[in-house]
Amino acid sequence: MLSIKDLSVAFKTRKGEVNAVRGISLNLSKGETLGIVGESGSGKSVTSYALMRILDAGGEIRTGDVTYGGIDLRAASEKDMRDIRGREISMIFQNPRAALNPIRRVGRQVEDVLIRHAQATRQDAKAKAIAALEAVKINDAAARYEAYPFELSGGMCQRIVIAIALACKPQLLIADEPTTGLDITTQKAVMDLVGDLAKERGMGMILITHDLGLASQYCDRIVVMKDGLIVEEGEPGRMFTEPNHAYTRKLVDATPRLGASIRSLLPPEARRPEPTHKVHARPLLEVRDLVKTYPGKSGPVQAVKGISFDINAGQSLGLVGESGSGKSTTSEMIVRLQDPTSGNILFDGHDIASTPSAHFMRHAARRDIQMVFQDATDSLNPRGTAASAIAEPLARIEGMRGTKLAARVSDLADLVGLPQSLLSRFPHQLSGGQKARVGIARAIALEPKLLILDEPTAALDVSIQALVLNLLVDLRAYMGMSYLFVSHDLNVVRLLCDKVLVMKQGEIVDHGPTATVMDKPSNPYTRTLIEAAPQPPEPVAA
């Protein structure tokens, strides 16, 4: 149905031409689901934009031809393309809320498409739009029709986007990272929905994702892309069991899954024996009846509802939960960026909650509790170099200056595997992984006793994630730190943590040693979480 031959796409940038896609070819037959897997910059999305001819400014197709059902999409006039888009080929995107017009009722947005493609007239548009909404399993569609995006949950928004995409019964659906930014459970729901619809409509689908696991679960066939090239193609099962290309293997390894060990995420050659970290019996952190309430428009909102737990010295605690579970709030209170409404935080036996966060920078425990932030980009001052970011805590708290400081900074850079040459760079000149390393270097600069890691790898590609996770493991052993590891990805938590807490709506619903909680989940919520997480097939032991 769709065939791409030798497609290459180039972008004009300040540094001249960048070839995002460099001559790829692939075919898609009717009703087939093809997964395009790759890390950021691999050109997987660009490929899809290219065949839709909706490349961003500066991008253009250089060579190759794209034919869909006999039509040459590259030669087709813009007008024809408009008729094809949404009618024959549709697309859904990541970050669904942004993908909808914020000030237009969602129903009308569906109508727009229907009317554009003459699938409906002004009169019956509304009815058809509602039908389209029902088709994506939106209950009470008639009411939802009137809603604005900001009134809907992320998952609901994604359903709307899907409804828009499928309203005109296209033959091909391109899903570009459709579930990034969604909670696991939602992610599963959305993917199942898309999968089912594709099946029952005999619709072809291209699933573009960075998550090999996800792809393997929903795709008939997978192509792996790297730097604008297709490096491997095949069935998911085979892909995992006997990956041909080194890069595929790397990806397969790096994807966290059942039975994997932290080291097994790395390519075989890089696997050093996993260091053991010593867990003392003495509690380092004791949290007691911690409560945080925010003043909300309609009465106060309780984000954290009186939780209590301990972290022993050297221990790693995993804090799992979906968005809105209060896990971030909790971590921010422990790191003393926020003041709890009530409750105590005992660190080394001293209540550190009594010192207001505004003055905590002078508190003795400041140096002992540090944090690695979720969004590495956001956590680095755009106007400061990597070096200055790492140096900051040393200069401010340690009072280090001059060459001594510079030496320490470069040590830390080595410690976190950040090339010295990058120290002079600004954040926007660093890759995601490099930024993460800078963030970690800054956090461990003062050799804290407790390190809070707030989804440190959420924004990273799996291969980078593998490296960072291993780095964290090494550092833990090397410096004897305790971790509070906040994450939504149970597979990651499983690899890293001794103990797990599962939070839901501000309460701890399940807790215990990682093994017990993960492998034989007693709590129903925990179970749904685990089941929702995509499980790639076991690879043969390498």
Next chain:
Amino acid sequence: MSPRSKMILGRVAQAIPVVMGVVVISFLLTRALPGDPAAYFAGPAADEASIAEIREALGLDKSLFQQFFFYVGDLVRGDLGTSLTTGQTVTSDLAARLPASLELTLVALLLSCAIAIPLGVLAATRPGTWVDHLCRVLVTAGVSMPTFFTGIALIYVFYYIAGLAPSPLGRLDFIYLSPQHVTGFYLIDAALAGDLETWIAALKQLILPATTLALFTLAPIARMTRAAMLSALSADFIRTARAAGLGSRKILYGYAFRNALLPVVTTLGMVFSFTLGANVLVEKVFAWPGIGSYAVEALVVSDYAAVQGFVLAMALLFVVLNLIIDIAYALIDPRIGLK
């Protein structure tokens, strides 16, 4: 709707301290003005006695605090005092002149929007191209011209040399009678009276001053339109719309533009209140009987009542304007007033 109306009420509440602040500041400002109005208005050849008389009549012999007390007292009773320059009560002066300024400013803004917004959109759809740069240069040139200079130049060219424009004699050429006063806006009143000739005449008088002001206000509007359109066009939902095959004008106007409208509306509001104050000079040049020229005259001769009245009127106008903007906002953007 109720949260919105609540928001609007909130706005009104916020406005109260502002207005009070304006009252106090304007009072102090006028009293800080140099010169002795009494002596000035005693007229030539007045002796000490008669000056004293007038000072008493104006209540300027009282202490500052007393004067303020009386001033506020009168305000409460809705009495803005009498202007010494025009000899009329400030209320009637404003009533007569405010419409003139408003009419001029509004027409100017309409004109300006009619040009600036399309320009902005045009530039936004072709960023970095020569079209973009040209638009930028054009509107910037407009805002760079001192209005008084533009005004005089226009008069010289279009009235004095070409004879195309009517004589720059305020709102109506002297052979016309001002239309029956209904709104004070000549265009509207003339239309209501069904008096076409007067309507055309009023319009002709408006063209030059309105153009002068419009030239000056092009830039902010065009700039903001361009910026807003750019960010709107680069938004994800535009990509969605494109992927859904929507037509380019639907995307441009139905999707991008409506989203871009919000900041534009805000800018419009600011430009409006700014222009209302800034057309002082234009009114001077075109003998336009508006509040701007009124204020200048009053200020130069330290005509307390007039200055205070003018400032107060402008402040109230400003408050109302912001309200209108907020409401416009709420109408355009469903999110407003709900979060």
Next chain:
Amino acid sequence: MNDNSRRNFLKLTGGTVGAAMLPFLKVLPAQAQSSGTLVVVSGQTINSLDLHRTGTNRASYQVAVNCYDRLVSFGTKEAPGGGLSYDYSVIEPELAESWTISDDGLTMTFQIKSDATFWDGRKVTAADVKWSFDRAVSAGGFPTVQMRAGGLERPDQFEAVDEETFVITLDRPSKLTLPDLAVPVPFIINSEVAMANATEDDPWAMEYLHTTPAGSGAFKVARWEQGQQLVYERNDAWVGGPLPSMERVIVREVPSPATRRALLERGDVQMSFNIPNRDAAELSDMAGIDVYSTPIENCIHCLCPNFAFEPFQDANVRRALAYAIPYEAIFQTAAYGRGVPMWGGEDEITDVAWPRPSPFATNLERARELMAASNYASGFEVPLSISLGLADWMEPTALLMQEAFAEIGIITEIERIPGANWRTAALVEKSLPLHLENFGGWLNTPDYYFFWAYKEGHLFNSSNYRNEEIEQLVDDTLHMAMDNPAYAPNVMRMFEIAFEDLPRIPLWQPALNVAMNGADGYEFWFHRQLDVRPLSTTST
């Protein structure tokens, strides 16, 4: 505005719209003429229709002139600058049929024209005159002061003997009384209408007459849009003088002089009143445009060194200034040669002509010598103050002086004072060390000028000048009849002292410039306001 004129206007507008299609066709004035309308533009703004009201500005005096009558008026003569001028030496009847003055000069009896009526048709009676005069002397402020100048100070001096006989009793005879009755101030109001609109705290109906004149004058006010225009409409029943030829005169206020000039040049208006000297100079060369520049009687632009400022107590310094001033250059750049030079006169004073040129002329050498001879040989610094309101002539003058004075070591900084404070600073507080000044006396006698400008403490003596002899001379001469043998010697003595002490250094006698394009019959008045009564349009 009555119906027929309304229709009339509509007809007009119809015409102009048609004309506007052909922009180059100048039909507007033609239209205006056909309807007997004359359009005048002026830069001043009228702020009241009642001269007696406190706060009424100069421009508003024209209403008193055009809409009200006085008992008497001045005659008419050829003006030196071309055109006509009022004649101070001739007193003509206006509302008064005739008048007699008792031999002791203390009693004046006026017979009021029996056919004189107010606009509302009521007969003008002596009672009205009495009420109006009482009002003038009681109103306070300028009118009262002006009345006093003619010896008219208290209501009890005025008496309505019968309907048509009005008597004024004076405390002492004065040559100024009769002329003072011809100035705009003692105008006659329809007292019944006024009193009908008077209130407890407003016995003189100031508020009412402020916006609605009630008189017997040649013109009624058809409409007044403050800040825009004043429309006069002829009172066909006027008996005060020859019936005006114009049915309607529109006085349009246009602040920008450039615009005023453009309007006149294009013939959209027939007259531009009180135009800048430069425009006068340039327009006078243009075909079809008549410019009248009448030297303003009894008015002199002066430089005033303030005696309160030490260096200026030194006569040499004052004379040095007088010699340093580049008179000719100033006269040409600031006045564009309009007016009468007031320098380089002969030293010998042989007549009572006033204003008269001073014996000084530009002579830097002499100036330097005098400075050297003074106690301030090394020079000094002093601000040179000018009024923003009069910047058009004061600024260039000041700039040229600044340069010249620097030559003799007097460093000046030009201080521009806004109109509001000018009077206070210059005349009331008399606190400006060195400034420009332009007093002009309404009553055209030298002693009257000296009374205001040279007598200590008097308003226009902004130099804080005091000279015993002058004080005496002025007091003696002020009310003395001109044919009195002592008069001429006294006046000439004043001149000598004035030029000796130089509290005011004369520059030039300014001119009042009026330009007309298609209008005629302009007459100059000492009050420098437009008398629209004699105006007429000339068919072009």
Next chain:
Amino acid sequence: MMAGMTAPHPSRTAGQKNDTTLGHIVYVLKDNPVTMLAFAMLAFFMGCALFGPLLVPYDPLATNAARALEAPSWDHWFGTDNLGRDVFSRVVIATRLDLTISVAAVALSFVIGSILGSITGYWGGWLDAVLNRLLDTIMAFPLFVLAMGVVAALGNTIENIIYATAIINIPFYARLVRAEVNIRRNAGFAQAAKLAGNSDLRVLAVHIFPNALPPMMVQVSLNLGWAILNAAGLSFIGLGVRPPTPEWGIMVAEGANFIVSGEWWMAVFPGLWLMLAVFTFNLLGDGLRDIVDPRKRT
């Protein structure tokens, strides 16, 4: 974060010329011809301001009644005014004064506005509320008239013109900075800075405020232009600089009365010069922003 646009950064080129500030500026200029033009003109005006007095052919104050109101010619490029002063010399000399006024005024409002805006934007609360009302009050005044009032009240000296202009500009900066600070006050890097032991004040001053600079640059340049117009406007009404000091506004104002009589040069040349200066500043904005914005570097 759209995968489509994230072209991989070839790490080799980093740390090379293109990375230095100078290289960056060069790039920004090359990138946008208009900005290039603007900077060229700025340089020109700076030149006039600095060396004007050395360059001009005549003493700008020297009157010469004999040669008054001469049309532009070889010895008087811009003609002479009603006192025979050389318009060209006056126009050039005036550059320094006008630039001084606008720069000083903008600098003043920039500093004050930034401080107010930062404080309220960072701490918010009642302080924020109070200050906002105050700013509203100032904004509620017709700004130009407010400036007139201030100058009229304090007396028309250059200092007061600067103060007046500064006062009416403060709200814009305060508002802008407040917004910019507010969106960053809980940004990751701000929190990280706190963990690194920075006091709130230091976080605000060292980490957050500098990030508000790029958008402010646009405002600054626009205001520079506007300040000039403002000063000129004041002079036009007669509340400006004192004569015989050459100043563009006064010159236009004086010249205005001569246009109708055909002596157009007196108003037109200062007018054009003034317009060019404002024009320059207005165009400058985007360029300045790109230069101070590190994100624009690669």
